[in-house]
Amino acid sequence: MGSLTATAVKAASEPGRYGDGDGLFLLVGKRGGKSWMVRIQKDGRRRDIGLGSASKVPLKLARERAGAVREQIEAGIDPVAERRKAAGIPTFREAAKQVHAEHKASWKNAKHKAQWLSTLESYAFPAFGDRSVAQVDAPAVRDALAAIWLEKPETARRLRQRIRTVIDWAVAKGYREAALAMPVIDKALPKQRGKVRHHKAVPYTEMPAFMRELRETESMGRLALEAAILTAARSGEVRLATWGELDLDAATWTVPAERMKAGREHVVPLSEPAVALFERMKPHRRDDSKAALVFPGMKRGKPLSDMTLTKAMRDMGRTETPHGFRSTFRDWVAEQTTWPADLAEAALAHVVSDKTVAAYQRGSMLEKRRELMTAWGNYCIGDSAAKVLSIVG
Template structure:
């Protein structure tokens, strides 16, 4: 005889689990939704299998379904896989491929698209791939993550997010009723103690000397790095810059939305030094490409390594002459191209009186609409122009 009655099921309101016996539970969610699950265990593995919504499945039918599930489990039949197969529900492996195919066209970086699916196929598909996407549970995901959680913390965090994306997709497609209980999974994993790595940057007090050394000789990598420093732009935005984006008469560079991290067009006011740099770049213009900084391979842009090479060369030269090189004091690593954005931001905060909103917009960081409303767009552009001129003057002071 079960512990629940039709009346008690109807009157139950508080979120939680209400046991009927033999593994059958009435589950009430935080928003009041009621559903049935049956808890079964086979070969040391415990599973919760959904039996449907309590609003559609009465208590008597829930008991019958629970009995049927237990009998199938004892006969070695997986009722979830059986149900998924008959309903056309994909395996987790197939779901990964479908999610990747649907999202890849919207990702601006092909490298990210490749890494996205490679991470899942390397660390998740071997253990979860053959399961129906409806049968992937918190315990299975937790065990999958635990295998690399401490050894490869950054990869594990990305894997966690990507598994969750696949499961949320399955919910949206109607292949499962609910997503993963991520807070439960997180609590069941050991605490990661790995220190997050930042892009190593150069103290702004050392920048004028560095710029002087950078300009002692001319190469495509050095010119591109100088452009990145003078504009405080991301290296990828500089490497893919085209002549059509530059208005040297108006002293602006307009980066299209599809190349911006925030997905919005960004107008960069150019200092006189930056304009002069791009005027010099006209001597390096190639007929076969519109790229301002063409790479060695025909029609291809420069690589990130090309911008990093002059920093490493100047660092090594400084050490050979008995200098201290160009290290980030906190990181103990050689400064990176992206790190000069941090150099710029620290300099603005410590050496100028420009508002944070101006500095953040110069870096194309997202800022609140409320903050934007406090400034006129024209004022921000002119303020940024003043700021970038002050920055360029400091760089060569």
């Protein structure tokens, strides 16, 4: 039998906590408001769970609800989470998984798909994953970010963006009234002082000698690296290149939109050295299908790993990265030729923010880029024709 009676509940007016037994309490606020709360303890953890307003929940029902909560806890069920589910508002964890499921089809990068959710699982879910997405507030988010803000700055910035995406989704779905106050959160975090890290690049003055050394030994990694250099393409675009994308008669390589960082098809004009390289790859072709990889990996149907190209450079005693050759190409254009910068950016398939330049680049500028890539290919292999670096008009 509990300590309280219906009459005592009605008469209680002094602010405070009135115990009924078995963890059930009547709470009386400073303004006279009354509510029920049950205190439970499991595995050394204490929790206070609200049971509703005393004006709507009579003593008998409060005791029944308290008993139900204790039974759920003993059974390993979170009564608060169950109540949220009944209300139709997901937890932050549930909301994040829904956002991930809705968006992952639009992401080209498989690694990004996996990391998007794993970052939240590692750093956000432990802090407020089981909290209603409607109740995730700025202090909770700030504290989760602060834990890694200086130690892992890049990861922290990604975490910030992904938390914001989930919360914005919850606002759009009607699960919460407002988005997070990100400016407030940002001001409450310490300043990150990390420097932007650029890919280490081989100086363009060393390219002829580098290319001669690269060709001294033939391996799949070295062949792929040479292709990346001659086309100024990203290593991932080269490693996943298929024979169906190549037209060696027209001297072009068409990279589909789904493999491009900007999400747009990119036609690469092939110089004579590049065409010759792809001709050298024909004996390595494993089947006649258009989907056959130009640079196949050790396992059938699998591409080379990115580390294969890096290993080729390490075997040559170089510390630069394969991606750095794009910077090498860009520096060569800027310092050794008279070609305009926007042509070089088009060759690199970069998205240009300037509206005037972007409008000019709507055309492929294929023939102008062909002249540029021919000069680059000749320069890399040490051909004297590479000395003619300007164009007319």
